[in-house]
Amino acid sequence: MLKIEGLTAEIDGKQILKGIDLEVPTGEIHAIMGPNGSGKSTLSYVLSGREGYEITGGSATYNGLDLLAMEPEERAGSGVFLAFQYPVELPGVGNANFLRTAVNAVRKHRGEPEVDAMQFLKLARAKIKALQMSDDMLKRNVNVGFSGGEKKRNEVLQMALLEPTLAILDETDSGLDIDALKIVADGVNAMRGPNFSSLVITHYQRLLDYIVPDRVHVLMGGRIVKSGGPELALELEAEGYAKVAA
Amino acid sequence: MNAQTSSAASSTAGAFLARFEGLREHLPGGRLPWLAKLRAEAAAFFAAAGLPNRRIEAWRYTDLAPIAQAGFSEALTLAAEAPALPPMRAPYRAVFVDGRFAENLSVMPEAYPCGSLAAGLDGTESRLGALAEDLPLVALNTMLFEDGLLLDLPAGAEGGVIEMLSVASHASRPIAFHPRHLIRLGDGASLTLIETSLGPAEATYLHNPVFEIAVGAGATLSHVRIQREGRAGFQLSTVHAAVQAGGTYDNFTLNAGARLVRNEIHASLLGPKAACHMNGAQLAGDGQHADTTTFLDHAAPDCASRQTYKTVLAGKSRGVFQGKILVRQAAQRTDGYQMNQALLLSEEAEIDAKPQLEIYADDVKCSHGATVGALDEAQLFYLRARGIPAEQARAMLVQAFLVEAVEGVTDPIAQAALAEATEGWWEREAA
Numbered sequence A: 001m002l003k004i005e006g007l008t009a010e011i012d013g014k015q016i017l018k019g020i021d022l023e024v025p026t027g028e029i030h031a032i033m034g035p036n037g038s039g040k041s042t043l044s045y046v047l048s049g050r051e052g053y054e055i056t057g058g059s060a061t062y063n064g065l066d067l068l069a070m071e072p073e074e075r076a077g078s079g080v081f082l083a084f085q086y087p088v089e090l091p092g093v094g095n096a097n098f099l100r101t102a103v104n105a106v107r108k109h110r111g112e113p114e115v116d117a118m119q120f121l122k123l124a125r126a127k128i129k130a131l132q133m134s135d136d137m138l139k140r141n142v143n144v145g146f147s148g149g150e151k152k153r154n155e156v157l158q159m160a161l162l163e164p165t166l167a168i169l170d171e172t173d174s175g176l177d178i179d180a181l182k183i184v185a186d187g188v189n190a191m192r193g194p195n196f197s198s199l200v201i202t203h204y205q206r207l208l209d210y211i212v213p214d215r216v217h218v219l220m221g222g223r224i225v226k227s228g229g230p231e232l233a234l235e236l237e238a239e240g241y242a243k244v245a246a
Numbered sequence B: 001m002n003a004q005t006s007s008a009a010s011s012t013a014g015a016f017l018a019r020f021e022g023l024r025e026h027l028p029g030g031r032l033p034w035l036a037k038l039r040a041e042a043a044a045f046f047a048a049a050g051l052p053n054r055r056i057e058a059w060r061y062t063d064l065a066p067i068a069q070a071g072f073s074e075a076l077t078l079a080a081e082a083p084a085l086p087p088m089r090a091p092y093r094a095v096f097v098d099g100r101f102a103e104n105l106s107v108m109p110e111a112y113p114c115g116s117l118a119a120g121l122d123g124t125e126s127r128l129g130a131l132a133e134d135l136p137l138v139a140l141n142t143m144l145f146e147d148g149l150l151l152d153l154p155a156g157a158e159g160g161v162i163e164m165l166s167v168a169s170h171a172s173r174p175i176a177f178h179p180r181h182l183i184r185l186g187d188g189a190s191l192t193l194i195e196t197s198l199g200p201a202e203a204t205y206l207h208n209p210v211f212e213i214a215v216g217a218g219a220t221l222s223h224v225r226i227q228r229e230g231r232a233g234f235q236l237s238t239v240h241a242a243v244q245a246g247g248t249y250d251n252f253t254l255n256a257g258a259r260l261v262r263n264e265i266h267a268s269l270l271g272p273k274a275a276c277h278m279n280g281a282q283l284a285g286d287g288q289h290a291d292t293t294t295f296l297d298h299a300a301p302d303c304a305s306r307q308t309y310k311t312v313l314a315g316k317s318r319g320v321f322q323g324k325i326l327v328r329q330a331a332q333r334t335d336g337y338q339m340n341q342a343l344l345l346s347e348e349a350e351i352d353a354k355p356q357l358e359i360y361a362d363d364v365k366c367s368h369g370a371t372v373g374a375l376d377e378a379q380l381f382y383l384r385a386r387g388i389p390a391e392q393a394r395a396m397l398v399q400a401f402l403v404e405a406v407e408g409v410t411d412p413i414a415q416a417a418l419a420e421a422t423e424g425w426w427e428r429e430a431a
Helices: A040-048 A072-077 A095-109 A117-130 A148-162 A178-191 A231-239 A241-245 B003-023 B033-049 B065-070 B136-144 B377-385 B390-406 B412-422 B425-430
Strands: A002-011 A014-024 A029-033 A054-062 A080-083 A090-094 A166-170 A197-202 A215-220 A223-228 B092-097 B114-116 B149-153 B158-167 B175-177 B180-185 B190-198 B205-207 B210-215 B220-228 B234-243 B248-255 B260-269 B275-284 B289-298 B304-313 B318-327 B334-344 B350-359 B364-373
Touching: A002 A040, A014 A029, A014 A040, A014 A054, A014 A197, A014 A215, A014 A223, A029 A231, A040 A054, A040 A072, A040 A080, A040 A166, A040 A197, A072 A080, A072 A095, A072 B377, A080 A148, A090 A095, A090 B377, A090 B390, A095 A117, A095 A148, A095 B390, A117 A148, A148 A178, A166 A178, A178 A197, A215 A231, A215 A241, A223 A231, A223 A241, A231 A241, B003 B033, B003 B065, B003 B136, B033 B136, B065 B234, B092 B114, B136 B210, B136 B234, B149 B158, B158 B412, B180 B190, B180 B220, B190 B412, B210 B220, B210 B248, B220 B234, B220 B260, B220 B412, B234 B248, B234 B275, B248 B260, B248 B289, B248 B412, B260 B275, B275 B289, B275 B318, B275 B390, B289 B304, B289 B334, B304 B318, B304 B350, B304 B390, B318 B334, B318 B364, B334 B350, B334 B390, B350 B364, B377 B390, B390 B412, B390 B425
Parallel strands: A029 A197, A029 A215, A080 A166, A166 A197, B092 B158, B149 B180, B158 B190, B175 B205, B180 B210, B190 B220, B205 B234, B210 B234, B220 B248, B234 B260, B248 B275, B260 B289, B275 B304, B289 B318, B304 B334, B318 B350, B334 B364
Antiparallel strands: A002 A014, A002 A054, A215 A223, B114 B149
């Protein structure tokens, strides 16, 4: 279970998160919706350990572990996965090498044996097929020259390979056409189960047609201002943030 | 430069000259009048020029004062014990210990002349010094060389892959050696030469090789140099390559070792459609100084040259890249490109880059570029967010940075040697 209490954080002296309280029980998918500048991406970066954010108060624990005290790689090893809003290009790093290094780093952290190149290829090809990606994605450099949709699919491929127990999806729907959106949603839904939870951060309700959340939270001005069931997303779409939050 | 180091440098020149005076009768080829004359002329030139200092434009960024302070003596007797050698990678290997050919450690091809220069000096009169320019370090080499590789690949011959291994012995005193390598490829011949230089970590020594390389018409030489000298060693190397029409000279140099290295390459494209690729990587950690200086002389029309150099600096280290492309008036339709990039992994590291174009022809495509940067924090976070520990992530990004320079090395034996030298570099530096 992810438990966030009174979390405040700032960047360059500007307070962005102003006291977040949130619980995502194991096995549930929660959506966080909010307008631009409400702190959605900051929350995802703070939870995954990006540098440059100053935590000024509160706590965030995952299955009892103090997330905020851990290095980013330790969080990943402990099952936390961030799907980036803007996946980073890595010229000179082959995708297959990157994915296998990541898989083995995480396996090592979890005390599992590493996979060799052959085992990895077999594993990766199966996941790639499920995501309707082409095999040559493995041969290319990480995200270099990928279309927006390919980048997001590559994020979902990483998630499928790393088998996290908590996935934070940061506006994974942005820049996706409807077909790609379905594929990405299928990838997330395939992971759904009693040991998997997810925080789906999105601006639009559209993604939530395909990944149906257990709970929806509205983030505005650095605070959760309203929480509800999946119907809250529809309400936001129809009425707008200002009215619903008022 | 202050007066003190300047006088130290001139006294070092004096020490080398005194050694030459004492040794001249005993150096190989001492009874060959033409060679005695060549050495005497080199000594006179070196006496006048001295060891290069920073007042000379070409040496502005590299200070040889540490060499002046080391007080080198010559290696006159072969080390008693053969040094430990890495396993052979290619079918043939020429081993040099302290600059001298070690026949008992070498496996040489028999199909064409390839062996010790000292044993084959007769008949090299027209070649020794023919390609090398009058430079102080070349003169020092000419004056004191004891041996080197003499290789003569006949026209049309496939020379295959030859390894050259230079090893510094565990000498108890600082030694200097100045091997001279004469390499000639006849028209249409081809050869891959993979040279590795090694030395004990704690030994202070100077390795001052000079290469004179003649690439015949339509011939191809792939010259891969992997410099892994000991961290207290010095390497000052000068390569002169002359390429005839339709010939190709490819040089890849990795600078990973030595306290101070200067890798100076002069290539002349002398006939139409000759080509030269110069690529390299420099990895310098705390206390190291790595200097690559290239000079590409386009002297004939329709020639192409490509240069890609990558320098990675950690700790308190310094990197230098100087690259000049000269396009002479006759060299119409020259296609020249040069890129040098530096990655600084510490705030104490320093890079100096000086690209230069000098163009006298009017129909020319010539460009150069330079970048300096640190590791990208967003890339680093992306890797770490996937569970990859910080140091391993940095190492991956360092390797990725080198890719463009390294990918030109296509021979699998050379690739393996290169991978062994670069993999794990960052982990070792960070440890």
